[in-house]
Amino acid sequence: MAKKSSSEPSQHTGGVDLPELEKILEFMQKHGLEEFEYERSGLRIRLKKPSSGPPAGYRAFPAPEMVVAMPAAPPAPAPAVAPGPAPVRESVPESARAEDLHIVKSPIVGTFYASASPGAEAFVGIGTKVESGQPLCIIEAMKLMNEIESDVAGEIVRIFVENGQPVEYGESLFGIRTYRKK
Amino acid sequence: MFRKILIANRGEIALRIMSACRELDIKTVAVYSEADRNSLHVRFADEAICIGPPRSSDSYLNIPQVISAAEIADVDAIHPGYGFLSENANFAEVCEASHITFIGPTPDAIRLMGEKDKAREAMGEAGLPIIPGSPGVVPDEDSAKRIAEEIGYPIMIKAAEGGGGRGMRIVRNSRELIAMFQTARAEAQGAFGSPNVYMEKLIENPRHIEVQVLGDSTATSCILANANAPSSAATKRFSRNRPPLSSTPLRATKSASRSSTR
Numbered sequence: 001m002a003k004k005s006s007s008e009p010s011q012h013t014g015g016v017d018l019p020e021l022e023k024i025l026e027f028m029q030k031h032g033l034e035e036f037e038y039e040r041s042g043l044r045i046r047l048k049k050p051s052s053g054p055p056a057g058y059r060a061f062p063a064p065e066m067v068v069a070m071p072a073a074p075p076a077p078a079p080a081v082a083p084g085p086a087p088v089r090e091s092v093p094e095s096a097r098a099e100d101l102h103i104v105k106s107p108i109v110g111t112f113y114a115s116a117s118p119g120a121e122a123f124v125g126i127g128t129k130v131e132s133g134q135p136l137c138i139i140e141a142m143k144l145m146n147e148i149e150s151d152v153a154g155e156i157v158r159i160f161v162e163n164g165q166p167v168e169y170g171e172s173l174f175g176i177r178t179y180r181k182k
Numbered sequence: 183m184f185r186k187i188l189i190a191n192r193g194e195i196a197l198r199i200m201s202a203c204r205e206l207d208i209k210t211v212a213v214y215s216e217a218d219r220n221s222l223h224v225r226f227a228d229e230a231i232c233i234g235p236p237r238s239s240d241s242y243l244n245i246p247q248v249i250s251a252a253e254i255a256d257v258d259a260i261h262p263g264y265g266f267l268s269e270n271a272n273f274a275e276v277c278e279a280s281h282i283t284f285i286g287p288t289p290d291a292i293r294l295m296g297e298k299d300k301a302r303e304a305m306g307e308a309g310l311p312i313i314p315g316s317p318g319v320v321p322d323e324d325s326a327k328r329i330a331e332e333i334g335y336p337i338m339i340k341a342a343e344g345g346g347g348r349g350m351r352i353v354r355n356s357r358e359l360i361a362m363f364q365t366a367r368a369e370a371q372g373a374f375g376s377p378n379v380y381m382e383k384l385i386e387n388p389r390h391i392e393v394q395v396l397g398d399s400t401a402t403s404c405i406l407a408n409a410n411a412p413s414s415a416a417t418k419r420f421s422r423n424r425p426p427l428s429s430t431p432l433r434a435t436k437s438a439s440r441s442s443t444r
Contacts, residue, residue: 109233109250141250142280166254168232169247170216 021045101175102152106167110141114163122163124174128156136174139167154178184208184258184283189227190248191263196223199261211255213248215241229255242266245273252282259283269296299342299380315382326363326381330356333383339363341370342378349373352384 024047028036037046106112114122114137124136135147136156158175161167186209189196200210200223212227217236224230231251234241241247243266252260260282262268271292277284286292295301299318306312316329319342330337330353339362341349351366353359367377397403 109231109247109254111254142246142253168251169234169241170232 021047101157102154102178103172104136104148104150104174104176106139106148106169106171106173108139108141108146109168110139110146110166112161112163112165112167112173113138113140113145114159124156126156126159130154130156130176148173150174150176152176152178186211186255186257187285188213188248188252188255188257188260189223189263190242190260191266191268192218192221192223192242195263197226199263200226211251211257213242213251231255238266245270245276248273249276249280249282253280257282259285261285271296296345297342298340298344299378302380313382313385316380319378319380320363323360323363326359327356329381330359333381336384336386338382338384339366339379340382341366341374341376342380343374343376344370345374349379 024036024038024045027033028047028049033049035046035048038044116123116138123138124130124134130136130150130153132150132153134150136150137148138145139148140146154176156174157177160172160174167173183206187199187203188211189199190213191199192212192214196212200212203210210227210229212224212230213233214221214224214230215234215236215238216232218224219232231254233247233251234244245267248260248267260277262270262273262285267273268286269292271289274284274286274289274292278289287295294304299316302312302315303318314333316325316333320326320329320339335356336352336354339351339353344350349366349370351362353362363379366379370379371377393405395403395405
């Protein structure tokens, strides 16, 4: 989500002129950089590409986010600071969509666990064939362990999360290739 | 001071709270329903967690989801904003049990104020001047008749668990009383889950002055602002920063202010 402040004076870009920023962007592209941070006498620039994992799939605007931090500036000039939030996580990564998989998403907020208890064998892995209603993982919320069941029959081909990872509502957990109906 | 706060709300109040957090160098966590994925409050926060489908009851009002989000984001406190869970005593208790500070009154204080008849009683006991009315919930039609006579018509029947200007009925004479009493109880039951009503003398053409008092856990309090509020049944809580009209007797304003800090 880049705030391209065209030819506005330095008030909006915090004392950095646009050609300079463009040079940095070029530099990043050329060297395939995801993130670039630069500090100089009280001015800090941070450019970050919204990382989405596998490069497959189109993005019309791969523009990096721009965060310009002013030293101890009062919050008054609102447009000057473009806030850099954690990018809202995409619900389904591009490559998975292309394959037309059934995605099992998290129905709750919590922590993802691949197995029933630490050290135990994972419920499923890539290649595991599952039935509808079969437990796939545990999501812990408020100290309660919730078993998440598959809503389709098929084969696990993608696992989008790692053991111990916090997940939000609607987060993609598994990609299942359902059996084709004959 | 808190290190990180989750704001259990959205829209302008979430933005206001996050603004304040920025000034205080507190990290912010937004929660959102799927419908609000691209909302401003989501983008303004340091972190954002999706907590449910579009319906409020499944997301912003879903206590387990909100608490779970607070846990995985490892926040120190939750700010409920206004509306939603801000006056939910149960939510305040769940926060306490989860060792997350609820930025607001204690569960007991919320409960007390939520039950209007008990709130009246408590204020009366604290020595605040209150509108003449029933000593508590009016249990039946006979009591209703007797109490209404004592107070003197016109009176107002109000739902004990009501709020926001709803669940109220004006009664101007004894002929209307029973019918109004029954309707009010039925409406209260439907809207608030409890048929309990109490009565107050109706003040016609009042001058409604709201005094905002801010207090913290050290029992320090101060008055924020006196606002002239419109006195219609459909009053909604939008901007309260209106100064009293210059025609409002200063004496009345000062007296209201003094009472409210007791």
